[in-house]
Amino acid sequence: MGTAVVTGIGSWLPPRAVENAELANRLGSSDEWIRTRTGVRRRHVASAGMAVSDLAVEAGARALKSAGGGEADAVVLATATPDHPCPATAPDVAARLGLWSTAAFDVAAVCSGFVYALAAGTGLISAGIARRVLVIGADVFSSILDPDDRTTSVIFGDGAGAVVLRPGDPAEPGALGPFDLGSDGAGAGLITVRAGGSRQRLSGAEPGPREHFFAMAGKAVFWRAVQQMAQSAGAALDRAGWRPRDVDRLVCHQANQRITDHLADELGLPRERALSNIADVGNTAAASIPLALDQARAAGRLRPGDRVLLTAFGGGLAWGSVTLRWPSLGDGAGGAAAGAGEGERDA
Template identity: 40%
Template sequence: MTKHCYIHGFGSFAPAKVLTNHDLEKFVDTNDEWIRTRTGIEERHVVEEGQCTSDLVTEAAKVALADAGIGAEALTHILVATCTPDAYCPNTACVVEDKLGIKGAMALDMNAACSGFVYGLQVACGLTAVSEDTTILLSGGETLTTRLNWEDRNTCVLFGDAAGAVVISAKQTPGSAKVVDIELSSDGSLRDLLTIAGGGSSVPYKLNQPVPAEHFVMMQGREVFKHAVRSMAGICETLLTRNGMTASDVDLLIPHQANIRIIEAVGKKLEIESEKVFVNLNKFGNTSAASIPLALADAKRQGLLKPGMRVLLTTFGGGFTWGSALLEF
């Protein structure tokens, strides 16, 4: 990257309702031991009826704005990464803008599934390169539990609801994190391995038609696992090499929180010690586009993001999409 952008505030929000593995045992053919050993997940947060993605993003945004020390009126752009928007139209970013009590910002949704936040990071940096006076709210928010087939035990145990947000500008300030570099990729030929197809133009609805299985998350888990590990590790290596670095120069790896076995496999491929790999998957499950910003905010709350640290982000999602970003605190 020839020009850098900076992150000034971190925020996250998860619904109050918690669904544990033991809760799932009551209505899904599964058990706590099976879920924990195969996924690393112990519990996940679930929206209440009437609670939507914009609600979660708005709350995360308020925390990020407070952490950055600015008001919502300072925002010039609102970017929301999500594959579970409030509606097809209007976009969720416009709803968030209204809930923050402001008008006039550029408001845009982006969908790269679980990779949405890291994809959005490059969009935000591009916007700051065009105009140095921009102040951007970049968020990732999902209500994936509303798109789960609770009869499919292979997918319904994996996902949770949450949002994360950051404030980005072209100006460096004390305590800000520099976005050093970003690398993104995709492979649309693998799109059918992870989908929520129902309702789109390829699987349209008719009035009063029963809701089909395609409306919910459908995933070929073994294939996704294989591609996720290879792609996340590979793109990290590409990014590090371009910046004259190796994995030994990384102080903290924050991977997409999808599955503990994926996280461990990526860390092993990169030869990064487990104590340098951030994990909060056990408390939130896979929150898709919210995963990385939620983890960043969580890591900051835990005092893990210290000045001088190099933090490597990596993600993988439906599409397939994947990416990596290097931050310097």
């Protein structure tokens, strides 16, 4: 059977960068406290009037340019911060990219959303429904963060990344290998926005003043993230016939630098093989993996032929992993993404 092959990539960050000092002064914290606990030095934040669709359009346009331009038969947008609860944001993104009458839908799997969207795009191609799929991960978490909660407001940033998929052979560069996906709804309360959905609206109770904000049980999530990504990554490696030592680059969801380090240890990989850009962009949720891939490619830290393992964990709880051998891709920067390539480093 054929599979989906990555044939283009692009990313975009809002121009405004917020340094730790700006947040530390307001939260009564310090740059050192933030860096040692999260690995974040700065993050990009959407300006007033900006929405996730704006970021997605920019990243999507760059990915299409990288793929040589042209159309897409489907647009799959992974986001936890859509422009509106209804309708989905993907159709608007498709229209603004000039992709008229294109199938378009959102995937809501929070920080694991991009891996789920890749699986959906691969399914569309494998089923013969689409021949070219634009897969985007984009989030503006600044829109749902409690500005007074220093456990979350210092971690997250806004951004978008995208890839273009086409049909291909499983043995060729860029082919997405076997996926591993999973979830555990019993842990839904660990990562959540409690208000705004049908359960809260139909409960008859008014939401509390902070229930419209994102909340996360950090300590519990930390170890669940490491354990579930390690298990999922191991399953994807087994299905691909790879051993951990075969992996040239580990690209996990950029949740926290310590999570990345512990995950590499769990997999038996040298930490320097784990790509990280969290220092300069923070946790960009569904955008984190494609952003890290594009910035690593631009910086020369991800080269054609590299064996790459992608893995993510997020709200739901949901997780997923997939392998690929990195292809040679065109540059879709075209007015380079804000901060693209800046500070991207090996963990």
